[in-house]
Amino acid sequence: MSENKEKKSVFMSKLLKENPVFGLYLGICSTLAISTSINNAIGMGVCVTIVLVLSNILVSCVRNITPEDIHIPVYIVIIASLVTVVSMVVHAFAPTLFSSLGAFLDLIVVNCIILGRAEAFASMNPIGPSAKDGLNMGLSYTVSLLAISLIRQLLGTGMITWDNPFTGANVFSLRIIPETFTLPLMTSQVGAFLTFACLAAAVAAINNKEAK
Amino acid sequence: MKNFDKDSSAYKAVLLGIMCAICGLVLSVVNSITDPIIKEAELAEVKANLEIMFPGTSYEEIKDFTDESGLIQSVYRAKDQGVVFKIHAVGYNSNGFTFMTGIADDGRVAGYMVLEHGETNGIGSRAFEDDYISKVTSLNAGDDVPLLTGATLTSTAVKTGIEAAYKVFDAVK
Known part of the structure; x- marks a missing residue:
């Protein structure tokens, strides 16, 4: 029971303090750009998580044979190949998701969370923990993305919707705020910055309170 | 491998070369699998529009x-x-x-x-x-x-x- 609680608190502290988006401020560019709908958030989150786990595993595999001088090029080649594979698979099997994520899917290559974790964790740790670290980071990235896009979609369009990413068919849609009271501003870039700032401030406040 | 000098330029060049070759191979395999599916989906989209005409x-x-x-x-x-x-x-x-x-x-x-x-x-x-x-x-x-x-x-x-x-x-x- 207490062990469970501890695990839970470790996960929560990871989610808040080591959260790549709100705690470390990594990978903000794509986060702000694509967080307009829950569909995008989950699609992007899953893609980033897959790339993160696989790149951490591979980087951890080659960590002993890679000399210090060329580790960045080696990691970049690994990450770029993984992202290209993921983007080709998404293009083939989830074309609607592919078109709504657009260039940001390919831009996962330069998402600093991935190179950051490869550098800071996977290059010094064995395969198992590296994979777990990738999964943790990927999940907290997805949760952050989901939080931003939930707020933006709700305030901006007044609806909560979910489309099947493989066929593009609408699965679920629910109007919560009447159309007259929505703020279309929230779906534009300004809304992304406002939402991000508020959430980042809230996370920082929780972290400060805990530290005291 | 043990008596190989890991700091020599030759080792670095060969390692990078091998890495790129492996990645290139993986990419071409995945591309050969996904490319026909992508092409087919694009063609299906065009076909849906053509169907409206005749x-x-x-x-x-x-x-x-x-x-x-x-x-x-x-x-x-x-x-x-x-x-x-x-x-x-x-x-x-x-x-x-x-x-x-x-x-x-x-x-x-x-x-x-x-x-x-x-x-x-x-x-x-x-x-x-x-x-x-x-x-x-x-x-x-x-x-x-x-x-x-x-x-x-x-x-x-x-x-x-x-x-x-x-x-x-x-x-x-």
Whole structure:
């Protein structure tokens, strides 16, 4: 029971303090750009998580044979190949998701969370923990993305919707705020910055309170 | 491997080379699997649009056509029914717009439909609405494509596009 609680608190502290988006401020560019709908958030989150786990595993595999001088090029080649594979698979099997994520899917290559974790964790740790670290980071990235896009979609369009990413068919849609009271501003870039700032401030406040 | 100098340039070059080769191989394998699926999905999208022009027939792309206007992007032959043209013309918006038109074997315009446009809503966009569509789809070979007052640029572009389509139609039918 207490062990469970501890695990839970470790996960929560990871989610808040080591959260790549709100705690470390990594990978903000794509986060702000694509967080307009829950569909995008989950699609992007899953893609980033897959790339993160696989790149951490591979980087951890080659960590002993890679000399210090060329580790960045080696990691970049690994990450770029993984992202290209993921983007080709998404293009083939989830074309609607592919078109709504657009260039940001390919831009996962330069998402600093991935190179950051490869550098800071996977290059010094064995395969198992590296994979777990990738999964943790990927999940907290997805949760952050989901939080931003939930707020933006709700305030901006007044609806909560979910489309099947493989066929593009609408699965679920629910109007919560009447159309007259929505703020279309929230779906534009300004809304992304406002939402991000508020959430980042809230996370920082929780972290400060805990530290005291 | 133990007595190999990990700091030598040769080792680094070879390691990077091997890495890139492996990644290239993986990429080409994945590409060979996903590429046909992507192509098929794109073709299915085009086919869905073609179906609206001449329903219930088989289509075949005509690649060798000569088009002096440079507006015609692709030409499809609908078996025993007519020819469908995908046309890109420039009206008011400098990015132009893309539309599809089907010309039946007897020379009448069988279908007209915009695929993508950035014309002004309520002005140029009237050239893609039902009123104008019904005017265009009642045309026969040799008729003048009607222009729209207030949307002269857009409808002139449609006219030029359809005239270019007729020229190609005469050559390929």
